[in-house]
Structure formats: C-alpha cells, structure tokens
Amino acid sequence: MTQQQDAIWQQIYSGKWYQTHHPQLVQARELAKRLSRELNQFPVSEVAKRQALISQLLPHAKNTVTGSDFACDFGINIYADKPVTMGNRVVILDAAPVSFGANVKIEDGVVITSLTHPLEAAKRKAGWQQACPVKIGDNVLLCEGCTVLPGAVIPAGAVIEAGKVVTR
Numbered sequence: 001m002t003q004q005q006d007a008i009w010q011q012i013y014s015g016k017w018y019q020t021h022h023p024q025l026v027q028a029r030e031l032a033k034r035l036s037r038e039l040n041q042f043p044v045s046e047v048a049k050r051q052a053l054i055s056q057l058l059p060h061a062k063n064t065v066t067g068s069d070f071a072c073d074f075g076i077n078i079y080a081d082k083p084v085t086m087g088n089r090v091v092i093l094d095a096a097p098v099s100f101g102a103n104v105k106i107e108d109g110v111v112i113t114s115l116t117h118p119l120e121a122a123k124r125k126a127g128w129q130q131a132c133p134v135k136i137g138d139n140v141l142l143c144e145g146c147t148v149l150p151g152a153v154i155p156a157g158a159v160i161e162a163g164k165v166v167t168r
Contacts, residue, residue, distance in 0.1 A: 012095055012131050017118070021127040025074075032057060032075045040069055061100070066090065067108065077114070080104070087144070096131035101138035101156060109145040112136075116150050 008025060011018045019025075035057040042049045044067060051065075057072070058064055061080040067088035072078060077094035082102030089109045092098055096114035106112075115131045117124050134148055137156035142148065144162045152166045160166055 013097075015096075015130065015132060017128050017130050019127050020129045028074050028076065032072055035075065036071050039066065044068060073115075082138075086110075095129065096133045096150070098134045098136075100136050101140065103138060104136055104140045104142070106142045107144040107146075107162075110142045110147070112142075112148040114150050 008018065008022050035053055039050060039053040039057060042053075044050070054061070054064055054066060057075040058078050058080075059076060061078045061084065063083040064078075064080055064086070065084070066086045067090065069089045070086060071090075072092040073094050075094065077097045078092055078100075079097055080100040082100075084100045084104045084106070086106040087108035087110070090106055091111045091113075093111075093113040093115050098112055098114055112134055114134050115129050118128050118130075130150075132151035134150065135153045136142075136148070137154055137158065139157050140154050141159045142154075143160055143164075146160045146162060146164045146166065148154065148160070148166045149168075152168055154160065154166060
C-alpha cells in the first residue's frame with residue numbers, strides 16, 4: 001500500500017469526512033463488487049467454490065458462510081475469527097471495520113453499514129461520507145430485515161428482532 005492509499009484509509013478510520021470517489025476507494029470497491037458477483041453466481045451448494053471466493057473477498061473473516069446475493073463495499077474491513085453464518089441478501093457497507101464475534105447468525109435481508117452521508121445535498125452529491133466501526137459480539141442473532149447503523153455495538157448474546165434498526 002502506498003502512502004497515498006494509507007492516507008485515505010487513515011482518514012476513514014479516524015472518523016473524518018472523506019471523498020468516496022477517491023481512486024483507491026473506487027478501485028477497492030470495484031474489486032469487491034467483481035468478487036461478489038462471482039461468488040453470487042455459484043449456488044450455495046457449491047461450498048468449495050464459494051469458500052475460495054469468500055476467502056478472497058473477506059480475507060479477515062475466517063469460517064464465514066454467506067447465502068446468495070451477498071454484497072459488501074470493500075470486504076477488507078470485515079473481521080471474524082470464529083464462525084459467522086449469513087443468510088440471503090445480506091449487505092455490509094464496510095468503509096470502517098465491521099467486527100463479528102463467534103457464532104454470529106445473520107438472517108435474510110440484513111444491512112450492516114459503517115458509513116453515513118452528510119445532511120447537506122451538495123456534500124452528498126460531491127461524494128462525502130463518514131465512517132464509524134460496528135462491533136457485533138459473540139452469539140448474536142440478527143433477525144430478518146434488520147439494519148445495523150454506523151457506530152453500533154451489539155453485546156454478546158443479543159437478539160435483534162426482525163425489521164429493527166440498531167443505532168448504537
């Protein structure tokens with residue numbers, strides 16, 4: 001990674017506003033989108049092929065299983081040392097780190113986002129964003145259609161009910 005690449009990631013990780021159109025971010029997102037498309041072409045029954053792509057897409061997420069139609073922004077900011085099982089249509093916007101504890105279960109249609117946009121339309125149009133890490137503890141269940149917002153910390157053993165929004 002070059003100093004310029006380090007600088008943009010340091011800006012993101014420090015919680016400062018950053019330009020989403022930065023060339024290194026665009027390149028990293030394009031790679032993640034390509035790998036996600038490849039992953040989603042294989043049925044869930046093609047375990048070996050899917051796991052090979054998951055390990056490329058999510059290099060810091062060991063023992064992770066995704067359902068169909070998985071999507072993420074970068075993949076490199078998703079962390080899991082222990083098993084994480086995701087259902088179908090799970091989206092993780094990982095500008096800042098998204099960390100999972102052991103034995104996390106994510107049901108269908110869940111969105112986890114570590115980024116936010118400014119309230120001012122001109123700044124949104126210009127591509128400004130801000131990121132804040134998300135932490136999900138051991139043995140958490142994220143039920144169908146729930147949303148986890150930037151900065152949320154979900155304690156071990158929590159169950160987030162279907163359709164709920166976690167803000168902190």
